[in-house]
Amino acid sequence: MSDFNKQKIVDSVPQKGFFGHPKGLFTLFFTEFWERFSYYGMRAILVFYMYYEISDGGLGLSEELALSIMSIYGALVYMSGVIGGWLADRIFGTSKAIFYGGILIMFGHIALAVPGSLSMFFVSMVLIVIGTGLLKPNVSSVVGDMYAEGDDRRDAGFSIFYMGINLGAFLSPLITGELAKESFHLGFGVAAVGMFLGLLVFMLTKKKNLGLAGTYVANPLSAAEKKKLTLIFGAGIIIIGALLAFLIPNGLFTIETVINMVGIFGVAIPTIYFIVMYRSPKTTAVERSRIIAYIPLFIAASMFWAIQEQGSTILALYADKRTQLEFAGMTISPAWFQSLNPLFIILLAPVFAWMWVRLGKYQPSVPKKFSLGLLFAGLSFLVILIPGYFGGGELVSPLWLVLSYFIVVLGELCLSPVGLSATTKLAPAAFSAQTMSIWFLASAAAQAINAQLVRFYNPENEIMYFGTIGGAAILLSILLFILSPKIQVLMKGVK
Template sequence: MSNYNRQKIVDSVPQTGFFGHPKGLFTLFFTEFWERFSYYGMRAILVFYMYYEVSKGGLGLDKTTALAIMSIYGSLVYMSGIIGGWLADRVFGTSKAVFYGGILIMLGHIALAIPGNVAFFFMSMILIVIGTGLLKPNVSSVVGEIYSETDNRRDAGFSIFYMGINLGAFISPLIVGKVMKTSFHLGFGIAAVGMFFGLLMFVMTKKKNLGLAGTNVPNPLSPAEKKKTVMLLGLAVLVIGGLIAAAIPAGLLTFKSFINLVGILGILIPTAYFVVMYRSPKTNDVERSRLIAYIPLFIASVMFWAIQEQGATILASYADTRTQLNFAGFEISPAWFQSLNPLFIITLAPVFAWMWVRLGQRQPSIPQKFSLALLFAGLSFLVILLPAYFGGSESLVNPLWLALSYLICVLGELCLSPVGLSATTKLAPAAFSAQTMSLWFLSSAAAQAINAQIVQFYSVENEMFYFGIIGGASIVLSIILFMIAPKIEGFMKGIR
């Protein structure tokens, strides 16, 4: 997309009307609020639904298997952003990608709300994976489009947008967690209703508030490319279908081999993305330099999300089996702990947004903010090993320890996630804007693909070792990143 087209899109969006920000931020804020309400409501109870006994309304899967499935599911959700980013960049633009993705997510949650067997469960997961891949990276890309590249409100705007995400994520586990013991399927139905409201909000306000944002196709397919793409997709479906049909009866495609495959793809796909964008003739020299700067940020993001995303796996199980759920006179649902992360973000995001604007040119650089994020993430895991150190692994843990771990990790998240979203829109090559946002979400995909391997090593008996090794590795990487930050800034070519 040329600078002229970028400015034309910005000029089409009313630039005031939502807390001093472009009016389109209102539409994107509430669209993502309802989508995250839907997603996190479902995710808050999903792991319990998998490993609870059938007599308690669950599927009765082995707990270790359920934790690994949860990680693989999370990885595939973000990995599917490749498809969503490519379709937005080359076929129908980000606005349509958001709309189509929302429909698929809603259908997936409706499928979960209908009692069924394990096969039906996996079908609903496929719908949600594809739908989130279409919606998640592209709604963030539209946020980047409503600001000019030199607009100082940009980072603060992403922080406000991020607060909307977490407002939905905070409310939904409280509601869905409350009905979990009555019916898991009722909880999934509530998630479907949330996605419906998100679609309604987007359709009703996008024309007036977003202008041309999301309508541009920056790198459209030519007629010849369209024909070739359809043929290749059809061939790929046939080949993959044939391989699966042959591998399952032969015992080659097992759950373990599938985890290994996703783990390999989690590393290979982002590597291939970097290579393709770097070598593309549509990428100029300045953009290539910025892509080099993006690599250490991507690696740091993988380390951070490997810790943060265990809030829905290891820490969810920890809340269910290792934590005092009768506390201060009332019973706590284990799903409610999923609301702690967004609650702390809602509380602290305005503080961080104000702080970055207040500091102006004196604020830490992007690499320095990432190094702080890794430091806090590592500390959050070191904190959660202390209860076992002081009280042993057999006694139940005061829930305040778990709350403290979530709080420390959130401090890191606010240094990385909204900053990373903003940095991605700044460092992205113009011809790959939506796909670069997909690349950002691939850091979470890679992290969760790795998590699918390492969660299998967790047990109550070795939890001190588990949390200590991972937390320590994050702190070491934080120090390294801080030391090389000036070098990274040089490759960013003026982006700060």
């Protein structure tokens, strides 16, 4: 997209109207609020639904398999963002991608809400994976479209947007966790209602608040490219069909096979994308330098999310099996711990947004903020091994989990909203939405790796498990801090 068209989009959006930010931030804030309400409400109870016995309303899977599926689910959700970003950039624009994605997510939650079998569970997975891939990266991309280059409000705007995400994520586990005591399907039903409300907000306010944002196709397909794509798509369907026809009858297409395949794709897809963007004739010399600068940030983000995302797998299991749930005269639902991360972000996001604006040109560079994020992530895992070391196999106080979630949130606020903003700044013009998809691929790669890592966790080796992963994150944070001046040079003026 040309600089002229970028400015034309900015000019079409009312620039004042939501806490001093573009009016469209209201639309995107509440669209994402309800989408995250639905997703995190579902996610808070999903792992329990998988490994609880059928007699207790669950699917009766083993804990190890449930943890791996949970990680793969998360990996596929973010991996599908590549498809969503590509479709937005090349075919129908980000606004339509958001709408289509919301529809699929809603039907995915409805499928979970209907009492059924493991087959219905996998149907819901497919719908939510594809829907989130369409919606999630493109909402964030539209946020970036509303700000002119050099607008100092951009980082603060992403922090406010990020607070909306976490407000929805905070409320939903409290509701679905309580409903799950009666029936998991009631909780999933509330998630479906949440996505419906998000779609309603988006459709009723986008025309007035977003202007042209989301309506442009950044890099539309030519007629020749459309023909080539049709042939590739048809060949792909035939190849996949032939593979399944061979694998399924021979018992080779198993959950284990899927887990291993996703692990490979989680690393291969972002690698391929970086190569394609770097070598594209549509990428300028300055943009190539920024792509090189983005690679270490991507690796750091993957390490961070590998720890943070275990809050819904390993720490969820820890809450259910290793934590004293009778506390201060009440019984705590293990799902409620999923609200801690977003709660701390809601409380601290305005503080961090104010701090970055207050520091101005004296604030740490983007690579240094990433190194701080990794440091806190590593410390959060070192903290959670302490009660196991001193308490043996006894149930531990829930306050240890609270402290661990708090520390990782400090890291998340150094890395995540800053990463979203930096991605929109470093993205090549021809790959704007797709570069945002690559940002979410850091989470996909992390969770693909987690699908393998979670198999090594058990109460007997939890000290080594948390210590090894936490220590590795701290070492990587130190390395990134040392390299940050060189990375900053490669960013070619982006701060």
